[in-house]
Amino acid sequence: MTAVRAHASVLHLDLDAFFAAVEQRDKPSLRGKPVVVGGTGGRGVVSTASYEARAYGVRSAMSTREARARCPHAAYLSGRFEAYRSASAAVMAVLRDCSPLVEPLSLDEAFVDLAEAGLPDLEVPTVTALAEELRARVHEVTGGLTASVGVASSKFLAKIASDLRKPDGLVVVEPGTELALLRPLHVSVIPGVGPATVERLRRAGVHTVAELERISQEELVRLVGKAQGHSLFHLARAEDDRPVVPDRETKSVSVEGTYETDLTDRQQMSAIVTRQAGEVARRLKGNGLSGRTVSIKVRLYDFTTLSRSSTLPAPTDDPATIARLARTLLEDLDTSGGVRLLGVGVSGLADWIQEDLFAAAGDEPAEEAAQETPVDQRAEPDQAGARWRSATWAPGMDVVHAEHGRGWVWGSGRGVVTVRFETADTPPGPVRSFRADDPDLERWRPPEEEQPEAQ
DNA sequence: TCTGGGGTCCTAGGACCC
DNA sequence: TCTGGGGTCCTAGGACCC
Numbered sequence: 001m002t003a004v005r006a007h008a009s010v011l012h013l014d015l016d017a018f019f020a021a022v023e024q025r026d027k028p029s030l031r032g033k034p035v036v037v038g039g040t041g042g043r044g045v046v047s048t049a050s051y052e053a054r055a056y057g058v059r060s061a062m063s064t065r066e067a068r069a070r071c072p073h074a075a076y077l078s079g080r081f082e083a084y085r086s087a088s089a090a091v092m093a094v095l096r097d098c099s100p101l102v103e104p105l106s107l108d109e110a111f112v113d114l115a116e117a118g119l120p121d122l123e124v125p126t127v128t129a130l131a132e133e134l135r136a137r138v139h140e141v142t143g144g145l146t147a148s149v150g151v152a153s154s155k156f157l158a159k160i161a162s163d164l165r166k167p168d169g170l171v172v173v174e175p176g177t178e179l180a181l182l183r184p185l186h187v188s189v190i191p192g193v194g195p196a197t198v199e200r201l202r203r204a205g206v207h208t209v210a211e212l213e214r215i216s217q218e219e220l221v222r223l224v225g226k227a228q229g230h231s232l233f234h235l236a237r238a239e240d241d242r243p244v245v246p247d248r249e250t251k252s253v254s255v256e257g258t259y260e261t262d263l264t265d266r267q268q269m270s271a272i273v274t275r276q277a278g279e280v281a282r283r284l285k286g287n288g289l290s291g292r293t294v295s296i297k298v299r300l301y302d303f304t305t306l307s308r309s310s311t312l313p314a315p316t317d318d319p320a321t322i323a324r325l326a327r328t329l330l331e332d333l334d335t336s337g338g339v340r341l342l343g344v345g346v347s348g349l350a351d352w353i354q355e356d357l358f359a360a361a362g363d364e365p366a367e368e369a370a371q372e373t374p375v376d377q378r379a380e381p382d383q384a385g386a387r388w389r390s391a392t393w394a395p396g397m398d399v400v401h402a403e404h405g406r407g408w409v410w411g412s413g414r415g416v417v418t419v420r421f422e423t424a425d426t427p428p429g430p431v432r433s434f435r436a437d438d439p440d441l442e443r444w445r446p447p448e449e450e451q452p453e454a455q
Numbered sequence: 456t457c458t459g460g461g462g463t464c465c466t467a468g469g470a471c472c473c
Numbered sequence: 474t475c476t477g478g479g480g481t482c483c484t485a486g487g488a489c490c491c
Contacts, residue, residue, distance in 0.1 A: 045459045063457055106491045194489050227465055251463070258459060307485060
């Protein structure tokens with residue numbers, strides 16, 4: 001389970017000071033000068049500092065305030081993500097040209113499985129030549145960006161190797177030399193070992209990987225927990241057989257914002273959360289996703305961070321549904337004292353809703369689905385989301401407009417929209433289905449005016 | 456005016472079911 | 474009357490990554 005490949009066939013590529021480098025590429029006057037990309041406001045932090053700025057002690061995640069104190073003459077830029085995305089796409093294309101197994105970790109980092117690259121062999125000279133060629137091609141297609149690359153027999157070692165000769169460097173770890181490379185290094189080089197873990201290990205007298213290797217698995221689990229304990233036990237021995245996985249699925253979509261001054265106005269908070277919910281919904285739809293769990297995040301004036309979530313019976317990508325639930329969750333929190341950050345997210349993502357809907361989108365789509373598996377979800381009156389949970393749901397159905405008049409209107413998410421009017425004390429009205437782009441959908445109204453008032 | 460934004464993964468407790 | 478497990482789902486919080 002923890003075997004290591006016999007060859008150095010995992011490549012990790014990391015673009016150097018990526019955001020800052022793109023800025024220097026596009027604006028020649030910035031070349032050779034300190035450049036800091038990140039939040040430029042009073043509560044901003046540094047995202048990327050160019051190597052010229054790093055010489056002044058500016059680092060990622062440092063507050064921009066502190067960066068300005070250390071390097072007042074740097075150029076402070078808020079970032080142009082379209083340019084970064086485009087440069088990143090060009091780099092990933094180069095990597096995919098080399099091997100079908102490319103796993104991007106972020107805009108500026110990826111693993112490549114060289115075992116699928118069609119090389120004549122995987123000996124060190126061969127993979128070294130390929131790595132140099134990749135670095136040259138990245139430089140070419142990005143108009144001059146440099147990348148640092150590590151090649152080794154596992155993801156773990158490849159990632160560590162790419163860090164060893166930054167910037168613009170290449171390290172190929174000869175199979176069999178992994179432990180010799182690893183043992184003298186500080187435990188903080190291990191991905192997943194952050195400040196909290198470093199401190200726990202330090203108290204146990206562990207600073208280097210060599211010292212980590214002397215701790216028993218039971219002791220490690222006691223120190224840092226089950227999952228991380230087992231992981232560290234193996235990584236300290238350079239044991240890592242994790243595969244390179246392309247196309248990892250998105251698990252959540254969220255939007256958050258930190259405000260220059262703390263928010264105290266509940267109505268303003270409500271408006272912000274509503275806007276954020278709309279943005280989350282837009283991005284869900286844009287990616288063909290929907291999710292069941294809506295979460296909010298609230299960071300108070302003193303930096304304590306609260307989260308609340310609520311899970312719907314069926315996935316949604318509807319802005320009104322997400323917004324209403326988010327506002328309900330917010331209502332239950334004490335925000336007196338001020339709020340510095342608000343956020344909205346959706347998780348429990350389901351791409352299967354598409355197939356379900358289209359499978360059910362034949363002749364009598366949602367009606368059939370509703371009859372098959374009606375679920376009466378009567379929630380406690382004060383429970384988050386109770387207002388639209390307290391009606392009849394069928395899996396795969398979504399709210400398109402809720403609380404229209406005295407009842408509810410139901411609809412399905414992607415491609416086909418199903419609408420029906422019902423109230424707590426009347427039977428459901430007729431079900432009608434529209435294609436999402438059908439203009440008749442917008443014109444559809446609940447038949448409440450035509451119906452006699454039912455009791 | 457210390458401390459961004461977008462994510463992933465893990466833990467722990469309670470509800471609920473068998 | 475007291476005493477059981479395990480598995481899954483949900484929620485809240487925290488560590489970590491780039």
